[in-house]
Amino acid sequence: xxxxxxxxxxxxxxxxxxxxxxxxxxxxxxxxxxxxxxxxxxxxxxxxxxxxxxxxxxxxxxxxxxxxxxxxxxxxxxxxxxxxxxxxxxxxxxxxxxxxxxxxxxxxxxxxxxxxxxxxxxxxxxxxxxxxxxxxxxxxxxxxxxxxxxxxxxxxxxxxxxxxxxxxxxxxxxxxxxxxxxxxxxxxxxxxxxxxxxxxxxxxxxxxxxxxxxxxxxxxxxxxxxxxxxxxxxxxxxxxxxxxxxxxxxxxxxxxxxxxxxxxxxxxxxxxxxxxxxxxxxxxxxxxxxxxxxxxxxxxxxxxxxxxxxxxxxxxxxxxxxxxxxxxxxxxxxxxxxxxxxxxxxxxxxxxxxxxxxxxxxxxxxxxxxxxxxxxxxxxxxxxxxxxxxxxxxxxxxxxxx
Amino acid sequence: xxxxxxxxxxxxxxxxxxxxxxxxxxxxxxxxxxxxxxxxxxxxxxxxxxxxxxxxxxxxxxxxxxxxxxxxxxxxxxxxxxxxxxxxxxxxxxxxxxxxxxxxxxxxxxxxxxxxxxxxxxxxxxxxxxxxxxxx
Ligand SMILES: [Zn+2]
Numbered sequence: 001x002x003x004x005x006x007x008x009x010x011x012x013x014x015x016x017x018x019x020x021x022x023x024x025x026x027x028x029x030x031x032x033x034x035x036x037x038x039x040x041x042x043x044x045x046x047x048x049x050x051x052x053x054x055x056x057x058x059x060x061x062x063x064x065x066x067x068x069x070x071x072x073x074x075x076x077x078x079x080x081x082x083x084x085x086x087x088x089x090x091x092x093x094x095x096x097x098x099x100x101x102x103x104x105x106x107x108x109x110x111x112x113x114x115x116x117x118x119x120x121x122x123x124x125x126x127x128x129x130x131x132x133x134x135x136x137x138x139x140x141x142x143x144x145x146x147x148x149x150x151x152x153x154x155x156x157x158x159x160x161x162x163x164x165x166x167x168x169x170x171x172x173x174x175x176x177x178x179x180x181x182x183x184x185x186x187x188x189x190x191x192x193x194x195x196x197x198x199x200x201x202x203x204x205x206x207x208x209x210x211x212x213x214x215x216x217x218x219x220x221x222x223x224x225x226x227x228x229x230x231x232x233x234x235x236x237x238x239x240x241x242x243x244x245x246x247x248x249x250x251x252x253x254x255x256x257x258x259x260x261x262x263x264x265x266x267x268x269x270x271x272x273x274x275x276x277x278x279x280x281x282x283x284x285x286x287x288x289x290x291x292x293x294x295x296x297x298x299x300x301x302x303x304x305x306x307x308x309x310x311x312x313x314x315x316x317x318x319x320x321x322x323x324x325x326x327x328x329x330x331x332x333x334x335x336x337x338x339x340x341x342x343x344x345x346x347x348x349x350x351x352x353x354x355x356x357x358x359x360x361x362x363x364x365x366x367x368x369x370x371x372x373x374x375x376x377x378x379x380x381x382x383x384x385x386x387x388x389x390x391x392x393x394x395x396x397x398x399x400x401x402x
Numbered sequence: 403x404x405x406x407x408x409x410x411x412x413x414x415x416x417x418x419x420x421x422x423x424x425x426x427x428x429x430x431x432x433x434x435x436x437x438x439x440x441x442x443x444x445x446x447x448x449x450x451x452x453x454x455x456x457x458x459x460x461x462x463x464x465x466x467x468x469x470x471x472x473x474x475x476x477x478x479x480x481x482x483x484x485x486x487x488x489x490x491x492x493x494x495x496x497x498x499x500x501x502x503x504x505x506x507x508x509x510x511x512x513x514x515x516x517x518x519x520x521x522x523x524x525x526x527x528x529x530x531x532x533x534x535x536x537x538x
Contacts, residue, residue: 137410141417142443144408145532146490146504147482149473153490156471161492164469164515206474208490261469261492 002276004401006105007241008098009234010045010227011351012037016191016220016339019124030060031075033118033223033341038076041114041225046237049076052227054083054113056101058093061343062120072116083110092290092376093117094224094346095392099247101228111230118223119342149208151292152216156208159295161261163210167313170210173294174201176329177214177336179321180291184333186363191220191339217292220339224347226354231400240358245279245371246395248272264296264377266303266391273393274305279371281305284395286356286372287327288349291334300375301327304393328366331356346376350394357398371397406481409530416444419458425531427523429463431499432456442499463521465493465535468500472510489513493535507536 019027184190378390439450470491519535
């Protein structure tokens with residue numbers, strides 16, 4: 001067991017909103033989401049804020065001052081923290097942030113770390129002060145002038161190439177979306193709460209062929225938290241602990257150049273995580289896979305070891321992704337249907353994984369869930385040699401490790 | 403011509419060479435002096451062997467469509483709305499690198515993966531030209 005002296009003992013997740021001038025959905029600011037997430041997480045763990053001695057902050061995509069984690073600690077009213085840490089790994093940063101917290105607790109540097117992530121990509125009136133993240137001009141010089149319409153267009157390039165090679169057609173990929181919409185319908189915290197069928201998915205508005213509207217993740221404002229502490233402290237608190245059986249990460253994967261469109265390079269992260277956990281990925285009880293697009297989920301299934309690329313189309317076409325199926329997938333609806341809170345989006349997968357292992361999945365509960373997989377992906381690299389990719393795989397296990 | 407089209411930063415250190423050449427109808431890629439690796443999206447080091455200051459070579463100007471998408475909705479850059487539908491493609495150059503570009507000069511429905519294409523330079527005014535591709 002990788003982290004014998006650290007467990008997850010609390011989670012928090014706010015409601016989602018997409019405020020705009022055309023609706024009356026609430027528009028909270030970033031700090032409000034972070035404060036709410038902190039409050040929900042501490043309440044879930046039944047812990048007083050004064051007993052937290054470590055803070056982990058996932059950096060948001062909206063503009064924040066430098067030293068933001070320090071300012072946030074102040075804002076949240078902490079007076080004596082033994083450790084503050086942060087991640088800046090884009091959308092997939094929940095897993096690396098939890099890994100940092102678990103390392104710090106396992107090493108005895110701190111006892112209890114509150115990890116927070118929130119983002120507010122939806123600003124009423126639009127625009128949003130998105131932090132400029134193009135220091136070398138990749139975007140400005142080699143994408144924007146050609147009308148590359150952001151991630152949708154880049155995912156479309158990947159999906160087209162993947163479909164040509166492996167037959168992953170919209171009819172196949174739509175099964176992922178339909179299953180996740182069903183899961184979202186059972187999740188009171190999901191943004192989209194109505195089921196749709198395959199035909200509705202296929203008929204959704206074309207955005208960037210072959211990407212259609214229901215392939216695209218839905219941006220929402222939200223905040224999340226997770227509390228990491230020692231097994232002893234968790235026992236005192238009385239919440240059901242969840243262990244981290246393994247974690248793996250990799251950046252800028254040096255996959256063969258021919259494959260940079262049809263792989264995301266998660267395989268090394270998966271190998272590390274499952275090696276550490278000593279578990280076979282095909283036997284997990286659930287799969288909370290970072291889902292900005294169904295094609296990305298498909299590539300993850302291949303790269304964590306559920307099927308070979310050549311089998312992927314058949315695998316996705318024939319597998320039951322329901323909570324009682326062979327591959328329970330994104331059991332709370334995933335980011336595609338519950339909503340993507342900007343670069344805090346991956347927290348959705350983490351929090352849902354913990355919920356499942358505590359048996360608190362409600363209508364969406366996987367029966368007898370003992371262990372499961374959470375992944376994260378940060379950054380895009382549809383053409384330019386893996387630039388910015390950050391892949392993470394975490395193996396969660398029910399209870400305190402033996 | 404697209405009004406308010408996003409323009410490259412032609413003053414940027416490594417990119418200036420690329421865009422100055424494009425204005426003269428030449429397509430350049432970087433070539434590493436140490437390991438001969440070619441890269442587009444130029445930079446200060448070779449991404450294969452980490453040697454500094456890669457040089458430049460002129461590409462032949464042909465390529466093959468590695469993948470493509472037909473843009474149906476301007477989700478990020480509204481300036482392109484008047485030219486929808488249009489093709490954004492990843493074109494593989496015989497020199498090695500792939501580049502994001504447009505395929506023009508044919509119906510969007512006629513573009514295919516594997517299609518042979520040849521570069522042309524679309525003038526944008528102000529001494530700028532953008533390398534796009536058309537069917538060969
Ligand atoms: Zn080199």
